[in-house]
Amino acid sequence: MTRSGRSEARGEPRTVLAIKPFRRFWLVLSLSSLGDWLSLLALMSMAAMLTADQAAWLQGTAVSAVVVVQLLPTLVLGPIAGALADRFDRRLNMVVGDILRALLYISMPLVGELWWLLIANFLAQTVSLFWAPAKEATVPNLVPRQRLEEANRLFLVTTYGSMPIAAGLYTLLATVGTVSVRLFPDFALNQNDIALFLNGATYLVAALVVFRLPIPPMQPTEGERQPSVWRQIVDGWRFAASTPVVRGLLVGMLGAFAAGGLVVGVARLYVTLLQAGDAGFGILVGSVFTGMALGMFVAPRVVRDFSRYRLFGLAIAASGVALLLMALIPNMVIAAFLTGTVGAGAGIAWMIGLTLLGTEVSDEIRGRTFAFLQAMAKVVLMVAVAAGPILGGLIPNRTQRLGADIALTFGGSNVVLLVGAAIALLVGWYSYTQMDDRRGTSLIADVVTAVRGAPPDVAAKRTSGTLIALEGGEGAGKSTQARLLAIWLREQGYDVVATHEPGATKVGMRLRAILLDRNHVGLSPRAEALLYCADRAEHVESVIRPALERGAVVVTDRYIDSMVAYQGAGRQLPEDEIVWLNRWATDNLLPDLTIVLDLPPSEGSARRGAPADRLEAESEDFHERVRSGFQARARSEPDRYFVVDASEPAEAVSRAIQDEVRRILPDPVPDSSEEATTTFPAIKIE
Ligand SMILES: Nc1ncnc2c1ncn2[C@@H]1O[C@H](COP(=O)(O)OP(=O)(O)OP(=O)(O)O)[C@@H](O)[C@H]1O
């Protein structure tokens, strides 16, 4: 299906990477990201090595200190860095910043002392802080506005995606280093030195490339003053945590950071306990980030319809279970698998958390909420990463013999992992209970439905047309908006079929009469659900599917979601059973877009002009549950739903709907016809 909204403007590149200056900028910055991760691993390892003959707690403190100085400049200097950076020429700022960082990283192995390692790392991070705003401000100069999101996404992918590559590279360097010690004791390679030299080299390349980029000169500005990190935290919590869902999200995400921070911090001590050395350290860190990437990008496809609200808490709790097992089973192979699980849980939670925060938090406080999350994440991460190794180092190792051949060593790192597990399990449970959008439906039933997916013998049949459903409570304006939408679509040249439920077919009209007749008191909820389903099955078979098959846009006033809201939330029948029943009845036909007209029930009933029918006459509580049911559906799949405030005047509602519908519409003139019409007939001039 050709989506008109996504067609490319003439002369615009197909992807942002086709823009040469941007491609070069992105490439060198991605290389530097790889170098940064590599040197973080090298620095943590060097700190452990340089303190190898000290007490365990001192060794742990040295490793913590590396991570603390990595984060400290952001906390202390963050608010002023952006404002100051804006006063300098961007190109100069970046080139000088890259050269300084190159020199600092190269100097670390040359000096080879812990004190310099920490000072140089702190200075390098401070330089990064002034460099970053210049980089952010440069990207819009290199790509057109409409490609900015794609460009930022690319940077995000390589910033975090380069971590597993760096971990793999570090493992390789460590292996080569170990082999070289055995083969050429006099010329042995040191993986940490190589990693730091490599990072220095990537910065020198970046300086060279940036110097030659077409970056327009800076207009000096006053620079916007940012509030301090602490102000952002206080304001953000006050505004954001007013609803249980947002509270659950924030506590869950920050708890996951705390647990993750403890693990990263203690990883170096843990591998020492397992006698797995630097290569083992690289493998553990690599598998956390590989798991994270899989969790972020693969898991949502696998779990399909499973409630994202439930999945969020469960993913954090799953990480907790993996940490618990890691603490109890000190085995490198199992630990690599378990750290992957920890990463996957964190990745799923992070991805869902960010998406849900985007939809749950209203526009005017979204910025503050994200700022709060970012600021808090840094504080929590710093405290956790620093506390992990110190705590781990303070608790001495104990070896327990389990028979003649087996000895189990349990040390401080195991205790830290247990603490991480407890935090993850607690916040996972808290988030699950705060955010559960499917109370009354058992978790097992939900899992079974997600695994089973569509009814077993029903293959998803998608047709070429477009199906748009209008949903909402009584008097929300569905019929009015369905009519206005159909008129507008016809004006745009679409073949439109406007229809409704229940009662769009001959049989359906009889069913509607039965269903809405107030004399039918005491109709059982299951019978009611089956009657609505029968109406829908007939409607799909004889009206909707034939229209879609000929390529029409079908606008239906009510569809499956009415049943989930009325018979599910309203009558309190299990939602998963209703979804399953509807998939069977409709042969798995889901709308391309569902528009939910949201209105308080009291306002909807005030608009009624005729006596209430059987369902309209239900209690206010019933209609409140119906409204929440629609809202929860929309929240669970923001991509397929559009919620509009139906208390606005009808014209404003209609305009909002048109804007959203435009996004998913097929091209009114199919590609094949376009080709035919652009081939002008040759005109023969006599
Ligand atoms: N945005 C609006 N603001 C005020 N009144 C509206 C608005 N939209 C529709 N109305 C009026 O509210 C009444 C109900 O509208 P409509 O029939 O479109 O709602 P509905 O959701 O289809 O109702 P029902 O659930 O009963 O089918 C009508 O009188 C209509 O003119």
Ligand SMILES: Cc1cn([C@H]2C[C@H](O)[C@@H](COP(=O)(O)O)O2)c(=O)[nH]c1=O
């Ligand atoms: C499709 C569908 C509808 N209902 C309810 C919702 C309304 O109260 C009536 C239909 O009346 P309208 O004036 O046409 O909106 O039926 C339901 O309970 N379940 C359903 O699946």
